[in-house]
Amino acid sequence: MTLNARTLTLHGHEIHLTEYVPEVPPADEADVVLLLHGIAGSGHTWQPLLEHFERHGFGHRVLAPDMLGHGGSGTPRADYGLGALATLARDVLAVEGHRHATVVGHSLGGGIAMQFAYQFPEMCGRLVLVDSGGLGPEVSPVLRATALPGANVTLALTVNRVTLAVARSAAALGRRLGGRLSPETRELGAHFSSLAAPGHRRAFLSIARGLIDLRGQRASAVDKLYLAESVPTLVVWGARDQLIPLAHGRRTATLMPGSRLEVFEDAKHFPHVADPERFGRLLDGFLAENPPARLNFEEVVTLLIATNSVRTP
Template sequence: MNVAARDVNLHGHDIRFWEYVPDPPSGQPEDEDVLVLIHGIAGSGQTWEPLLAELARRRFPRRVLVPDLLGHGESAKPRGDYGLGAFASGIRDLALLEGHRHLTVVGHSLGGGVALQFAYQFPELVGRLVLVDSGGLGPQVGLPLRATALPGAKLFLDLTVNRLTLGAARAVAGLARRLGGKLGAESKELVRHLASLADAGRRAAFVVTARGLIDLRGQRASATDRLYLAEAMPTLIVWGTKDPIIPVKHGIRAAEAMPGSRLELFENMKHFPHAADPQRFADILEEFLAKTTPARLDIEDMRSLVVTGAPDREHKP
């Protein structure tokens, strides 16, 4: 598999990312878009391993970047800003550092919120947008994430995420994998995310990130009032119909608010459809890339969208 882990220093912080480089020059795509895969909260680039393996098997013709967000995985975990804007800026700077100016941005869960923020802040860099069980599309979110807003949440995690609890979780996940099927892949991802919190730095970043986006009533950050800005940007929305963390109705409503977008529902799957069924996900992704022309927006394009699309405003030419 043509995937290698790399480390770069960005603004004084070490960033880990994985890079897939296609075998030249077979079947290069007509456009220049590089694929960027963004993971969710408490996750890392490893969540995309099944998809990367499938893309490599198919000799996928595009370069792929898979970063560990700051505070996650093997990237640095400084005391700093873990908001959507900061994550989006970090993705931009990594892409520019690597010489990439046109991206197809794929975001899962928190990564979907980062992808939306990225498209909002840096539309000139985004050719296409792919949202997978994405955050930032409605208030509802699973109780465990809402609970991070409670006083003492960090102390609770400090006391409960340990070898004993991780061992029990891994045993359950191992049983699910032995039973086979998509349940095993989902369980593996959940345990991997839980295990990441055993590291004190990742645990602290998790609490800061979650509290910045979620309170006891649910998600505070929302892109729903600005989805019209993606009118000219090809968008694919993928969701597991049984997602207990972020409900599928968020994806359905987002698709309705984004004319021209494509919605793909993975029946009876939960929060990790890309890992549970990487073959189907790769099929859908490749078809989406083949049948869409990437956006190439500039500041005047965005001004036009804001002026013509902003509701309840008196517009001036």
């Protein structure tokens, strides 16, 4: 089994991609696992999980791209809306030769995953939503503050080379004194530190302001969840998440009959980082127990017509 890192060029922009290839390729590679990270993150957030796969084996090919505006991918002035990011996910799959995927999305990545299932239902075999955005208005005040005037200036003054150097020195001193940051705290720090780069900061604000205002999340997939009723869905949440509350996960599991909710009691916003071994076993079992859906456009149209009222002249 191997982990490969490489760069794709899509629509003139570089996309950094990490790929896990199992030692023994599965007989049916129809469903690749696509891992989508959250806002201000990168594919590196899945590194503990990928390392778990390397240690213990995992029978599926995995793709973990850095979405546009994040990580090692390009940061152009571009459309960073959910629809555009879902289309980018589709294009990554297409150029890699995959027509179906199990889509695993964390935070913003969960919103992209649901948008992907909505836009490209024939490509989405299974869904895994991890502390997902887009499932209710309640979010941390820190995220709502991105809608305030002057947020760009505030971020530039708060996260820059000087402040990051001070933070690194403080962390090093803490380690010498015997302190230790949790994996989730380090992951959150990496997300926050990425905003020191102007391109990443621009993408972050573009995404956040498109989805969030001072009252919370505007974008919601709740009213469209019924369209994925035949898609096997796993909902994973950290019980101590202070960015997006567990109540969103519980509500989603209720609205999607047949879905499964798994709560990591000791985790916050990054359960896949807090306990990658448990997450990996959970994902492996979910894939083994749930054959992927195979929807087509006609089935989606039938469901839309059956569920919604259609006015005639």
